[in-house]
Amino acid sequence: MPFHVAIGALLVECNHFGGIPTDLESFKRTQYLLDDELLQLNDGTIGGYLEVLAQQDEVTVVPTVAATACPGGLVTDVAYGHIKKAFLSRIQAAQQRGELDGVLLALHGSAASESHYDLEGDILQAVHEQVGGNVPIVATLDLHAHITQQMLDYSDVLIAWETYPHRDARETGMRGAQAIADILHGKLKPTMAMGIAPVLVGAINGTTDGEGPFAETMQLAKHMETQQGVYSTSAFLVHPYLDAPNMGGGGLVVTHDDQPLADKLAAEIASYYWDQRVALEPELFQIDDAIEFGVANEGPVVLVETADCCGGGAAGDSVQLLPALLELGDQISSVLPVVDRQAAAACHEAGVGAELELEIGHAHDPKWGQPVSIKVKVLNLTDGKFTYRGGIWDGCEGNMGLAAVVKAAGVQICLASFPTYEWCGEQYPALGIDVARAKFVVAKNPMNYRMAFEHCSQLFMVLDTRGPTPATCKHLPYSHSLRPAFPWDPEIESPVRVLS
Numbered sequence: 359m360p361f362h363v364a365i366g367a368l369l370v371e372c373n374h375f376g377g378i379p380t381d382l383e384s385f386k387r388t389q390y391l392l393d394d395e396l397l398q399l400n401d402g403t404i405g406g407y408l409e410v411l412a413q414q415d416e417v418t419v420v421p422t423v424a425a426t427a428c429p430g431g432l433v434t435d436v437a438y439g440h441i442k443k444a445f446l447s448r449i450q451a452a453q454q455r456g457e458l459d460g461v462l463l464a465l466h467g468s469a470a471s472e473s474h475y476d477l478e479g480d481i482l483q484a485v486h487e488q489v490g491g492n493v494p495i496v497a498t499l500d501l502h503a504h505i506t507q508q509m510l511d512y513s514d515v516l517i518a519w520e521t522y523p524h525r526d527a528r529e530t531g532m533r534g535a536q537a538i539a540d541i542l543h544g545k546l547k548p549t550m551a552m553g554i555a556p557v558l559v560g561a562i563n564g565t566t567d568g569e570g571p572f573a574e575t576m577q578l579a580k581h582m583e584t585q586q587g588v589y590s591t592s593a594f595l596v597h598p599y600l601d602a603p604n605m606g607g608g609g610l611v612v613t614h615d616d617q618p619l620a621d622k623l624a625a626e627i628a629s630y631y632w633d634q635r636v637a638l639e640p641e642l643f644q645i646d647d648a649i650e651f652g653v654a655n656e657g658p659v660v661l662v663e664t665a666d667c668c669g670g671g672a673a674g675d676s677v678q679l680l681p682a683l684l685e686l687g688d689q690i691s692s693v694l695p696v697v698d699r700q701a702a703a704a705c706h707e708a709g710v711g712a713e714l715e716l717e718i719g720h721a722h723d724p725k726w727g728q729p730v731s732i733k734v735k736v737l738n739l740t741d742g743k744f745t746y747r748g749g750i751w752d753g754c755e756g757n758m759g760l761a762a763v764v765k766a767a768g769v770q771i772c773l774a775s776f777p778t779y780e781w782c783g784e785q786y787p788a789l790g791i792d793v794a795r796a797k798f799v800v801a802k803n804p805m806n807y808r809m810a811f812e813h814c815s816q817l818f819m820v821l822d823t824r825g826p827t828p829a830t831c832k833h834l835p836y837s838h839s840l841r842p843a844f845p846w847d848p849e850i851e852s853p854v855r856v857l858s
């Protein structure tokens with residue numbers, strides 16, 4: 359019997375505490391594909407879907423929409439409404455043609471719109487209501503997803519990426535496609551549970567590589583896949599910069615028609631994750647202490663200002679470090695990335711070699727600090743385009759918009775017009791910066807800085823700065839009641855909840 363599987367993607371990670379609103383242009387700048395355009399994708403999650411579905415007996419792919427954006431502020435209601443309608447209209451048309459037997463969606467799990475703090479729950483419910491209860495829905499997720507009851511209620515299987523730094527989007531896509539094929543071919547009757555422990559931590563100690571608190575949680579979860587009756591397992595370190603109820607990380611287990619087993623194993627993963635909470639919270643430095651320590655040490659130093667991480671939805675416009683770097687004078691060189699559309703445009707107007715007064719920073723998300731007014735010299739101007747060298751966007755083009763490098767004292771400031779995700783520090787070389795020549799390199803992400811800069815530095819210091827993606831969640835003004843939760847409550851009786 360021939361099967362038709364609708365595929366699509368809505369992939370964006372959102373931030374409730376700051377960042378630039380994610381509008382339709384934000385998607386179009388990264389990826390916005392319709393219908394047969396999806397079939398050209400060889401890589402990423404959709405590439406994985408297509409490869410596995412092509413190998414299945416009598417499965418035809420029905421492409422819909424693939425919308426991906428750099429992490430940012432909330433998806434605007436207009437953009438979400440547009441994308442949701444584009445999905446649902448194509449699914450409805452396939453249904454009317456009699457060509458819809460399953461739905462396979464690439465979602466993030468921590469997207470939010472102006473009106474929905476659980477965007478994935480909303481889209482899964484809308485798809486479920488469109489297709490009816492007999493059409494299975496499988497979604498693949500980021501391991502930083504916030505899993506909700508709504509997501510569990512309106513999907514049959516959820517499967518997340520296994521690696522952080524993320525490099526298995528394609529493999530996860532293949533696993534998701536296999537799951538929908540297995541359901542359609544009668545090989546899987548899924549039952550699913552999510553165990554959640556209320557741990558809200560940044561991603562600094564959240565790698566899945568080697569040893570460490572989250573790597574070991576992931577290993578525990580993956581080992582369960584060898585057990586009889588278990589179809590798949592996922593471990594989650596929730597993106598903590600959502601302001602949603604019932605936040606936490608833990609484990610999700612899909613079993614073969616065995617709800618009690620799924621419940622039991624999901625609780626075990628979440629309980630183990632709870633036990634890792636202290637190790638997940640990073641050691642932090644104040645700016646002045648980090649700079650003093652860095653100056654006293656030989657060799658380049660990476661200052662990790664994860665509070666302003668574009669990859670976590672921040673605007674990337676913080677200059678909290680700039681005054682301290684300027685104070686070091688001409689002899690100590692440093693490099694700092696700042697998103698500031700107006701400043702970049704002013705530099706393009708002035709031209710290379712020009713000297714001008716600029717007000718830099720906190721222009722897009724002003725609540726986290728004050729701009730700095732300085733006289734700068736324009737060293738370089740570019741169109742801001744670059745190519746990713748790994749990760750989920752390997753080989754894809756990144757776009758900072760009009761970009762400029764300016765210098766004041768020993769500081770080279772890289773001005774971009776738009777925030778961009780960093781995989782391997784691609785933005786610095788694209789602007790003609792040799793980070794190996796700098797004493798202080800500022801990295802605005804919680805994890806990928808290691809891949810980008812470990813060839814030139816041994817000393818990494820994570821800063822305790824303010825912003826919408828801070829290294830510790832203690833600073834964030836959550837409005838939903840999360841308590842009791844770590845790090846505010848280090849001890850909780852029965853911390854694990856199981857959703858199924």
Ligand SMILES: [Zn+2]
Pocket residue numbers: 500501502524
């Ligand atoms: Zn992630």
